[in-house]
Amino acid sequence: MTDHATPNLPSRDFDATARFYAALGFTESWRDPDWMILRRGGLQLEFFLLAELDPATSSFACCLRLDDLDGFYAACRAAGIPEASTGWPRLHPPRLEDWGGTVGYLVDPDCTLLRLVQNSG
Known part of the structure; x- marks a missing residue:
């Protein structure tokens, strides 16, 4: 197996x-009362239950x-997520960043920020 890391992100409600x-193509591969794993191709996101999370003060983030x-x-976009500068979701x-990558x-x-980074090469 190749070395890898998976983000551990908060969820106020696993069903939600x-x-x-799921609307983005992820499927559930594991769930118990405290943990849930979602997969989409080679992407894996792991969620822990944090019912008391206040999304307005969340600072959770990861890169895909x-x-x-x-x-x-x-x-x-097809799932109906709006392009906006405030609110969530x-x-x-994507735009070309000064360092040369597209993000x-x-x-x-739950107001978790997922940076969507285009792989190079």
Whole structure:
């Protein structure tokens, strides 16, 4: 197995989180009362239950490094996630950053920031 890391993210409600990410192509591969794992191709997101999370004060974040950023972003738009500068969930369109990479942003219903980074090469 290749070394890898999986983000551990908060969820106020596993059912709501699973529905949100299912619209983006993720499927549930594990759940117990305190932990849930969602997968989409080579992506894996792990969620812990944090019912008392206040999304307005959340500082959770991770990067999704994607071979097809445009395709994933299109799936987010097709799921009805709006491009907006405030509120959640929301999207920020991919753009070329000063360091040379292309990055978009997804903020989920628990206000976790997912940086959508196009893999290079």
